[in-house]
Amino acid sequence: MSDLVESRADSTLAEFTADVCRRLASGLLDRTGDDLRDLVAQEVDGLRAALSDPSFLDTADAPSDPPFVSPKGYTTINTNPVTSRRNPLAPLVTIEHDGDVVEMTTTLSLPYQGPRGRVHGGYAAVLLDHVLWHAVRSRLDSVSFTRSLTITYEQALPIGTELTMTGRVTEIDGRKTFAAGEIKAGDVVCVRGEGLWVSPRPRT
Numbered sequence: 001m002s003d004l005v006e007s008r009a010d011s012t013l014a015e016f017t018a019d020v021c022r023r024l025a026s027g028l029l030d031r032t033g034d035d036l037r038d039l040v041a042q043e044v045d046g047l048r049a050a051l052s053d054p055s056f057l058d059t060a061d062a063p064s065d066p067p068f069v070s071p072k073g074y075t076t077i078n079t080n081p082v083t084s085r086r087n088p089l090a091p092l093v094t095i096e097h098d099g100d101v102v103e104m105t106t107t108l109s110l111p112y113q114g115p116r117g118r119v120h121g122g123y124a125a126v127l128l129d130h131v132l133w134h135a136v137r138s139r140l141d142s143v144s145f146t147r148s149l150t151i152t153y154e155q156a157l158p159i160g161t162e163l164t165m166t167g168r169v170t171e172i173d174g175r176k177t178f179a180a181g182e183i184k185a186g187d188v189v190c191v192r193g194e195g196l197w198v199s200p201r202p203r204t
């Protein structure tokens with residue numbers, strides 16, 4: 001069993017602060033002048049209140065990503081740029097396993113925009129890499145690394161619309177695991193991905 005390394009209140013404060021960063025990152029890109037000042041002031045007030053009165057953040061929900069001491073004895077903070085609640089670069093995502101299929105959902109805001117109204121293609125690749133890695137990991141006893149990933153952009157991937165990423169393993173051949181998946185907006189497949197994940201050679 002792993003041990004937590006900070007109080008529940010401090011983990012909640014860290015996740016609240018990351019959410020403030022997310023809102024500011026979006027606000028910086030869609031507000032100007034007084035509107036932006038109002039947002040900054042509101043978020044600074046919220047942070048001050050949270051620091052001075054921990055009950056400001058009282059919530060029935062446990063923090064989603066508290067740091068912990070791993071079974072090997074080192075402090076672990078989830079840094080993942082797709083899933084960590086504590087990393088402001090990560091959007092808020094859900095991940096579910098249904099048999100061999102992994103499904104992830106999120107809605108991306110302006111910090112992820114490439115062409116106007118569309119998700120940056122590189123970030124679409126990040127999302128597919130992540131969901132496919134999960135599908136691969138769920139089938140293996142050990143870790144594996146993305147060796148190749150081919151992305152096909154079929155349609156514009158919209159900003160501000162719920163996206164569903166799906167991944168599944170298509171073949172396992174020794175250290176090699178092949179997987180494929182897609183990103184949908186509603187019923188429309190916008191991006192497809194397929195790739196190879198390789199487990200490191202066993203140490204001799």
Ligand SMILES: CCCCCCCCCC(=O)SCCNC(=O)CCNC(=O)[C@H](O)C(C)(C)COP(=O)(O)OP(=O)(O)OC[C@H]1O[C@@H](n2cnc3c(N)ncnc32)[C@H](O)[C@@H]1OP(=O)(O)O
Binds near residue numbers: 130144147175198
């Ligand atoms: C806790 C939550 C954490 C969540 C993390 C999510 C992460 C998402 C996924 C990632 O971002 S992983 C990070 C990005 N990837 C890397 O950093 C990997 C960098 N590459 C490596 O470290 C090495 O290339 C790797 C360990 C993957 C493989 O090195 P090896 O020297 O063991 O590979 P090798 O060249 O022997 O190839 C292994 C097999 O794959 C085959 N192969 C290699 N490239 C291929 C290719 N492109 N197509 C088909 N087959 C290929 C190769 O022929 C060979 O086949 P055989 O075993 O049958 O001989």
